[in-house]
Amino acid sequence: ELKVEQNPLFLSMQEGKNYTIYCNYSTTSDRLYWYRQDPGKSLESLFVLLSNGAVKQEGRLMASLDTKARLSTLHITAAVHDLSATYFCAVDAAAGGYQKVTFGTGTKLQVIP
C-alpha cells in the first residue's frame, strides 16, 4: 500500500524565516502535487511536479521532486503571515490495478508575526 509521509506535521515559524516541508512516498510515481488548505476551506493547487528533478517556484514557495529518492520538498522563503495554512502533498500512483491519488497527512504551518 502506498504511504505518503509528511514532516513536520506542525510548524510554527516566525515571519522572515526559511523552512522546508518534506514529503516521502513509498512507491514509484512521477506525479506529485502540492496543495494548500485554509481553515474551513477547500484545497488550492500550488504545484504539479511531473518529472524527476522538477522544480517550480511561485512567490515565496518552491517545490522540487526527486523520484529516485521518492522525496519532494516545499521550501518556504522569508515566511509571511499570509502563508499560514495546512499544506498537503499528494502522490499519483498505481494501487491494486487502479491509479489513485494518495494524500499526505498535511503540515499545519503557523507563521507568527
Add this chain to the structure above:
Amino acid sequence: KAGVTQTPRYLIKTRGQQVTLSCSPISGHRSVSWYQQTPGQGLQFLFEYFSETQRNKGNFPGRFSGRQFSNSRSEMNVSTLELGDSALYLCASSSLGRHEQYFGPGTRLTVT
C-alpha cells in the same frame, strides 16, 4: 471561467439514510474525482470518473457509489449512512488526466 461547484454545501442526515451529493466541474473538464476528508483519516480518494465511466477507485465499501453524466456533472451516493461517514466531501475536476485538479468548496455531511 466558473469554478467547480458542489451542492449542497451542508447536509445533516440520520444513520441508515442515504445521501446524494452533486458536483459540477469546470466547463470543458471531463474528469471528476471525489475525496473524503476527516480529522482522523485525512484526505482519502474515493473514485474518479471520466467520460461517464469510473476509471479509478479507492478503498471504500460498496455503500459509496457514483456516476457521471454526459455533461460531466457527477453525483456521489452513500447508502446506509454510518456515523463515521461524517466528513467533508470534496470533488475535483481536471482536463487532462489528473495533472492539475481544481477542487470545489466541498459538502460537509454530518450523520447523527
